[in-house]
Amino acid sequence: MANTLTSRSQDYAQWYNDLILKGALADYSAVRGCMVIKPYGYALWENMRDVLDKRFKETGHQNAYFPLFVPKSLFEAEETNAEGFAKECAVVTHYRLKADPNNKGKLIVDPNAKLEEELVVRPTSEAIIWNTYKNWIQSYRDLPILINQWANVVRWEMRTRLFLRTAEFLWQEGHTAHATKQEAIEETEKMIEVYAQFAEEYMAMPVLRGVKSANERFAGAEDTYCIEALMQDGKALQAGTSHFLGQNFAKAFDVKFSDKNNQLEYVWATSWGVSTRLIGALVMAHSDDEGLVLPPKLAPLQVVIVPIYSKDEAVRARLDEKAQELVNELQAKGVRVKYDNDDSTRPGWKFAEYELRGVPLRVALGPRDLENNLAEVARRDTKEKQSVSLDGLGDNLIQLLADIQQNMYDRALKFRAEKSTKVDTWEEFVQVLDEKTGFIYAHWDGTSETEEKIKELTKATIRCIPFNNEQEEGKCILTGNPSKQRVVFARSY
């Protein structure tokens, strides 16, 4: 299996697709741009979701569920938002099929079942949610509203890629309502930090935290905060966003509250989301030419135990017994472990398969090992193998999982440091972008025109203006106009 993978240096995009398909994370579907998330990929998503969901609840949020469809008249109410998504909306126009009179057994759309008003399949839920909040908010006592929803959304993208950009994807979207601007901004900041910590602590993926330029802002937001990760090909990936929406949606949907002084005010809003795109980021941040490399905290399977059977039934029984002991111990300690004693495949095949699947630790247990009270432990991240005593093996494995998690983060951080470059001239900028790749810290004159021009010329965009960015006088790499700070450029997914 594994040796049929395309290597990263050969064709990075193909390597990625091979991993997703052969690593059994997802599959193509019969629907243009939509994918099937296979059990292994979905288990990864469940682990991500569970951690995030817990963090959302700890930070005071509750889950709810809003309709999939948005009537067109609501969708267009916040004009900037509507304009931003109009070009990629799936639209329901009819509510019935009927038998095709000319083609037995086939169906056609029933022209008599045309909807009076078309329904947009949600590309994001601000419109339907703020139309609902209108009914829930009268007084400052009704605020804040801190709601999250786990849902599917549809954006009709023309060029799709498994996990990274699909017409339908799964995500969570938080939508909060506040009495003051300050409180809404604090919420926006709090949630981007929740995402950043999740990316770093669980995905072992260091991220830049910062603000988007006006060009890259969410349609309808006053400010978009983001986390940006660096992939192994030196391209950036936006991994999560948190938007301060100001009073834009409150004004579009006329959502006012009476404050403590009985004055009517528009409500302040935020929204924030991460999606199954994170799985694509995870794969591209860590994996190698042998397959997936998954961080232990999120890996569906953390430890796999493979017996090296001999023909001696008694030896087999002892191997099974020893392995089962280890499984029991690890499970009791909360480790996701599997004993793969399937007799129909050979150990070598299993080794390659679990390597491909990115299982952090593999324990091989053979008759000779057993005699010597040893097991062979292989780390997926470094591919190191070592003989480890069976005494205390469970705890050693747990420590190793922690080491792998840390090592993966450190490695990614080192990679990012190496691929972060300050440049001061346009020539340097273009050269680094094309040859070294990565995050480029460069001066920019702060105008949308310049950013647009740089994008046209190089396909690089401003990924973010980092929080607490160092202020430094300089000259814009393109225009030479004065600049007060460097911003982070990169080509991106």
Next chain:
Amino acid sequence: MANTLTSRSQDYAQWYNDLILKGALADYSAVRGCMVIKPYGYALWENMRDVLDKRFKETGHQNAYFPLFVPKSLFEAEETNAEGFAKECAVVTHYRLKADPNNKGKLIVDPNAKLEEELVVRPTSEAIIWNTYKNWIQSYRDLPILINQWANVVRWEMRTRLFLRTAEFLWQEGHTAHATKQEAIEETEKMIEVYAQFAEEYMAMPVLRGVKSANERFAGAEDTYCIEALMQDGKALQAGTSHFLGQNFAKAFDVKFSDKNNQLEYVWATSWGVSTRLIGALVMAHSDDEGLVLPPKLAPLQVVIVPIYSKDEAVRARLDEKAQELVNELQAKGVRVKYDNDDSTRPGWKFAEYELRGVPLRVALGPRDLENNLAEVARRDTKEKQSVSLDGLGDNLIQLLADIQQNMYDRALKFRAEKSTKVDTWEEFVQVLDEKTGFIYAHWDGTSETEEKIKELTKATIRCIPFNNEQEEGKCILTGNPSKQRVVFARSY
């Protein structure tokens, strides 16, 4: 709040709606037939989902996710299934909106963005899933496939009711593929029993387990097994179904496998599902004229502690301290508990509010109680109040939660027993149906025509033919033709 509820005897349907809306489980939305599931309702669904998900995984299933959309040509492939759902399909015909040239700021569907093939928003996922399984199944080694998905589905119902029948709803749908008929039937049976145990042990709702008559079968199934519950108005509610699909979908999508003898065979299938409809069932099975009555095992909040404050700050501090001790103890023991010391509402208001919300246990803690080392504990199910010693109160509350769970089940079981009637004549049948209501055990000649006729005359349907049904000679209540068994009739939701 609570005293503005419609009573059950006044108007059962209105009582139900009042409970859903005022109990903050759900709200209407701007989209015809779609509802908003509010945080309290969603928390209930999360509790249900978590229990079921665990049971599915324990019985060997994995979660995955398949596309929301089904291309029309796939949808129509299994003709019986397609015909069954064609009349209630939301259809996506376009993938873009554009600015309305005649109406600034408004959008219209872009006629140039018409899909070549229309997409049906899934009313159920057999078609898209079996089209995928085709690629996953070659050999008997690929079987069984045991997959479940948690998803939203859309059925364009003409008459909708919150939770019970909505255009969009949340559900899980299991889709399994097997090498033999026997194994598929065993899976179908296993999963209906998973549902039955969930309904009885967690929802405290006794259910009949049985087989649907041909008229009531799922479109595309060879057999539909169901669980049927009885609501307080004497109407039945189908709470879950498990379908043996035979080889219908394998034939429609040409899914064959080579068996151990290298013979190509069609794959055998099952599907099974429960939905947010269960929340409607839960509400109607147990609640009363004061509000929701939720079974402790699923209640989002199991215990609420309400302080009866005096003006004395020192006493308040002691109440807070004692309450916090109890909260800590209960949380450590896994109880979902809240200390409501919000000063802006009075205890009486809180009592009514938590009664309306169906919180199983309310603990009131006042200065007098504290002096006497007592608390007042009120059960939601029986409305009994008792003074209970603060010593060992935590464990007593946990025992009371178990008692309430059992009592709710016993009460519902008793109600069902009282509302289950054997009848032998048509006159009796009609009279019981109209006056006593409930489940009616009556002889039926086994024909679809008779069942249809009975439905036309009385709106009663055969809810199920119970598993292991007693065989007994008799005469059909409508036709007088010979019958071998009684079946269960009722009017239903």
